[in-house]
Amino acid sequence: MSKPADRLSRRSLLGGTAAALGAAALTGCQTSSSTGTSTSSTSAAAGAGPAATKQRIKQSVVFWCFNVAGEKWDIETTCKNAVKLGCKSVELCGPDEWPTLKKYGLTCAIAPNGMPGAPFVKGFNNPKYHDEVIARTTEMIDKCAEARFPRVIAFNGYKWRDAEDPTSGEISLEEGADNCVNGLKRIVGHAEKNNITICVEMLNTRDGSHPMKGHPGYQGDDIDYVSNIVRRVGSHRLKVLFDVYHVQIMNGDVIRRIEECKDVIGHIHTAGNPGRGELDNKQEINYPPIMRKLLEIGYQGFVRQEFIPTRDPYQGLYEAVKQCDV
Numbered sequence: 001m002s003k004p005a006d007r008l009s010r011r012s013l014l015g016g017t018a019a020a021l022g023a024a025a026l027t028g029c030q031t032s033s034s035t036g037t038s039t040s041s042t043s044a045a046a047g048a049g050p051a052a053t054k055q056r057i058k059q060s061v062v063f064w065c066f067n068v069a070g071e072k073w074d075i076e077t078t079c080k081n082a083v084k085l086g087c088k089s090v091e092l093c094g095p096d097e098w099p100t101l102k103k104y105g106l107t108c109a110i111a112p113n114g115m116p117g118a119p120f121v122k123g124f125n126n127p128k129y130h131d132e133v134i135a136r137t138t139e140m141i142d143k144c145a146e147a148r149f150p151r152v153i154a155f156n157g158y159k160w161r162d163a164e165d166p167t168s169g170e171i172s173l174e175e176g177a178d179n180c181v182n183g184l185k186r187i188v189g190h191a192e193k194n195n196i197t198i199c200v201e202m203l204n205t206r207d208g209s210h211p212m213k214g215h216p217g218y219q220g221d222d223i224d225y226v227s228n229i230v231r232r233v234g235s236h237r238l239k240v241l242f243d244v245y246h247v248q249i250m251n252g253d254v255i256r257r258i259e260e261c262k263d264v265i266g267h268i269h270t271a272g273n274p275g276r277g278e279l280d281n282k283q284e285i286n287y288p289p290i291m292r293k294l295l296e297i298g299y300q301g302f303v304r305q306e307f308i309p310t311r312d313p314y315q316g317l318y319e320a321v322k323q324c325d326v
Contacts, residue, residue, distance in 0.1 A: 051325060058300075059086070059325070061304065062090075062305065065306055066078055082106060083104050087305075107149055109302040110152065111144050113154055115133065122163045123180075125159070125180050126171060126179060128162075133154075134183065137154060141190055150197060151199050156176065156180055156219045158215075158218055159217055171219065184233045188233055197238070198239070199239050200238070201241035201246075202225075202247065203246050206249050207276075223250070224251075231263075239264055239267065242267070245306075246269075254285070258297060269306045270303060270307065277307055278309065278311070287323050287324055
């Protein structure tokens with residue numbers, strides 16, 4: 001088994017050159033050298049108009065997963081396609097990309113935490129990394145406040161005492177939860193003062209087939225565990241990032257889970273399972289009823305499309321946005 005440090009992060013998957021891979025995690029998303037989408041990526045749905053017409057669900061596009069395969073959309077292309085589809089956000093992009101978002105009237109629904117490398121490895125469950133994680137998250141909170149963007153992502157982290165070394169011993173679940181609570185309490189006041197919401201993401205540990213399909217070793221693979229950490233901190237500016245794909249893999253019973261977690265849900269992610277592909281008939285998650293459940297509980301946040309394209313990326317994104325536009 002490879003060390004977590006050897007795995008690629010969202011930013012490192014955005015690809016291009018070795019130098020770009022190293023710099024990408026510090027700022028969020030690295031802009032590709034691609035100058036735009038080709039004819040094939042827009043032809044299938046070019047005449048269809050916006051996919052989101054009802055607009056009861058605010059939708060967002062994640063940059064990294066449309067910059068990893070095939071045509072590698074650059075930030076300009078991603079923004080153009082988001083607007084064309086009727087989406088309101090392109091997210092997990094760093095400050096360097098934000099002027100482009102604003103040019104197209106888009107928000108960044110959730111910003112990266114600014115950690116170098118794989119941002120989910122060193123997290124709040126390990127006091128060894130608290131100072132760095134808190135400093136970088138604080139900096140991102142300040143930048144989001146200035147840009148008037150609403151959220152910053154956060155992670156529990158890997159369970160090993162040296163997060164990059166599985167032989168270093170494990171942090172117990174109880175200790176990890178206590179460490180998360182203590183670390184998050186150190187920063188949540190700053191988020192409150194700046195009207196920024198920190199969202200802690202739950203990730204699956206079952207799928208080890210791909211660096212971004214699952215995260216074996218992550219200490220935050222149960223939605224109840226992560227939700228209870230957030231409740232213990234007790235701030236309206238700390239919420240759970242409820243990734244339907246990860247919850248389906250680890251917990252299932254998604255609609256009931258949404259009801260049970262409605263007090264702490266701050267952001268939603270989507271992808272097809274298995275495989276983290278398109279939201280199509282090759283996967284098992286039925287998204288329209290899940291979207292209707294979000295409306296039922298009064299969810300006001302964003303739903304972001306975060307699947308890894310396996311075919312025409314624009315057509316797949318069009319279909320996903322349409323399916324969630326209930």
